[in-house]
Amino acid sequence: WAVVNALTLLTKKMGPGSRHDTLDNHFSYHNFLKLIRFSKSFYYTNFINALPDLTLVAEWTQLVCDWKQDKSKPMPYLSAEEHDVECGGSDTTEADLKAKLKEDECKAKEHGELLLHEISATSCLGLGLLIEDSQYVFLLSFWNILDISIKTALFWQDNR
Structure with missing residues (x-):
């Protein structure tokens, strides 16, 4: 809300109705921006949490590297189950x-x-x-x- 403090100089000479409308518009816009930023951070957090565990990625990468060097090992691209x-x-x-x-x-x-x-x-x-x-x-x-x-x-x- 600190961003809205500068409005006091703008609304000082306004009538009560105009002052109320101006402040309401600025508060609404501030809340809108906060909501937009929240959704971005929310989706980013969900995306990060959905990524596989880094140890699994390292394990699988090692399996692929081993298979590329020695083709007699099981192919990691095929399902083992x-x-x-x-x-x-x-x-x-x-x-x-x-x-x-x-x-x-x-x-x-x-x-x-x-x-x-x-x-x-x-x-x-x-x-x-x-x-x-x-x-x-x-x-x-x-x-x-x-x-x-x-x-x-x-x-x-x-x-x-």
Whole structure:
């Protein structure tokens, strides 16, 4: 509030209403700035607290350096934990995942639960994977053809 002390000279010759409005505006602006600074420091504190422990970072960096020097050591980029297939591990296929989702949907229907959306989770997953596959095939067909003509390249670019 010390910043507002200079207002006494400005408001000395004002009427009571004008003085009140001027002081109110300055106090509001001061509180606004305080609030803005608080949010910045609050987010900064949350960001700093969310960073991993520095010892973990040093450990992982050491693992990477060791692996780069000796490739026979375990690769640090791969997960060392085994995952259950039912929980979506690395051995899970698309068919396994679809079957699990279908089973969950059937159980939900048996218990009388209503679907939230018109499209089921299984159908949505299938469509998403189909779109992803078609984009991948499109990119492969576009970039792997080395002897394409300019006309064909423009066609692909227009239809992308």
